Amino acid sequence: MTGMVEIDDVRKIYDGGFEALKGVTLTIEKGEILALLGPNGAGKTTLISTICGLVTPTGGHVRVGGHDVITDYRAARTMVGLVPQEINLEPFEKVINTVRYSRGLFGKPRDDARIEQILRRLSLWDKRNSAIRELSGGMKRRVLIAKALSHDPRVLFLDEPTAGVDVELRRDMWEIVEELRADGVTIILTTHYIEEAEAIADRIGVISGGQLLLVEEKDALMQRLGQKQLCIELQQSLSELPEALADFDLDLCDDGASLVYTYDTAAERTGIARLIAALTAEGLSVRDIQTRQKSLEDIFVDLVHNTGNKEDAA
Numbered sequence: 001m002t003g004m005v006e007i008d009d010v011r012k013i014y015d016g017g018f019e020a021l022k023g024v025t026l027t028i029e030k031g032e033i034l035a036l037l038g039p040n041g042a043g044k045t046t047l048i049s050t051i052c053g054l055v056t057p058t059g060g061h062v063r064v065g066g067h068d069v070i071t072d073y074r075a076a077r078t079m080v081g082l083v084p085q086e087i088n089l090e091p092f093e094k095v096i097n098t099v100r101y102s103r104g105l106f107g108k109p110r111d112d113a114r115i116e117q118i119l120r121r122l123s124l125w126d127k128r129n130s131a132i133r134e135l136s137g138g139m140k141r142r143v144l145i146a147k148a149l150s151h152d153p154r155v156l157f158l159d160e161p162t163a164g165v166d167v168e169l170r171r172d173m174w175e176i177v178e179e180l181r182a183d184g185v186t187i188i189l190t191t192h193y194i195e196e197a198e199a200i201a202d203r204i205g206v207i208s209g210g211q212l213l214l215v216e217e218k219d220a221l222m223q224r225l226g227q228k229q230l231c232i233e234l235q236q237s238l239s240e241l242p243e244a245l246a247d248f249d250l251d252l253c254d255d256g257a258s259l260v261y262t263y264d265t266a267a268e269r270t271g272i273a274r275l276i277a278a279l280t281a282e283g284l285s286v287r288d289i290q291t292r293q294k295s296l297e298d299i300f301v302d303l304v305h306n307t308g309n310k311e312d313a314a
């Protein structure tokens with residue numbers, strides 16, 4: 001099956017030699033919402049800009065709706081709408097003209113009814129005759145979305161759509177994203193807010209150091225969230241796990257002074273009672289016990305941290 005966006009071994013080395021993308025391969029299906037998570041400087045904006053044809057990759061290929069973003073630039077570009085991270089609007093222009101003009105840039109015929117629809121949906125209709133500079137930051141962000149939607153793109157990129165916006169606008173944005181998906185629009189967003197990825201994405205990709213570390217269905221990740229960890233601090237240190245405990249999902253840590261037991265909260269039996277009995281039978285005494293929920297944030301931090309270490313070691 002061919003995807004709406006096909007990214008094949010994309011690499012980017014900026015002038016000056018910095019390698020921002022180290023071979024990213026990813027297919028995004030029509031109507032999917034993909035959230036790209038990653039720390040600052042991970043390469044998220046570079047990847048989005050490459051798909052939008054704003055950054056030329058050093059290697060690999062990107063196709064949008066089957067059109068190569070380099071060799072078939074025009075066709076690919078009209079399919080894409082981009083809501084950038086930075087507000088890049090003309091301060092003296094009126095809202096409605098800004099959005100109309102944007103549609104025109106893509107060679108689409110003037111369609112006032114469509115522009116009205118977009119402005120109403122984004123609660124901008126009352127402000128249509130205001131100059132951009134008179135708007136609040138949140139309103140300017142809405143204008144950026146209106147601009148990106150003005151030519152009816154099939155793929156919408158949102159680069160940090162809710163950075164610095166208030167809670168109400170964030171919820172509004174999420175609702176708009178849902179509606180667009182219902183229209184069959186494919187949505188790719190970058191975010192620093194794990195909560196945002198949890199709320200709206202179908203799939204979550206984690207990018208760090210120019211590499212895609214993981215792409216997984218959100219529901220599968222959520223199942224991992226269902227896992228809890230029991231941290232058992234022992235009175236004595238162990239050099240290795242005793243044979244009798246081999247069938248438990250246990251890790252030895254803190255130089256053998258603690259055991260971490262991972263269990264599924266959804267399971268009928270957690271196995272905790274059996275584990276405690278097995279510890280006692282082994283003659284091990286427990287100093288303290290804590291439980292903690294493994295969150296998407298933990299998974300994310302572990303992933304990014306471990307890769308960082310590998311790179312340092314290389």
Ligand SMILES: Nc1ncnc2c1ncn2[C@@H]1O[C@H](COP(=O)(O)OP(=O)(O)OP(=O)(O)O)[C@@H](O)[C@H]1O
Nearest residue numbers: 014015018020038039040041042043044045046047
């Ligand atoms: N035009 C450029 N020339 C040289 N280096 C660049 C250029 N643009 C970006 N970079 C570098 O490439 C790396 C990736 O940047 P990018 O903006 O893609 O990261 P990001 O994941 O979007 O980060 P953030 O979350 O901070 O927006 C960074 O180290 C950045 O300094």
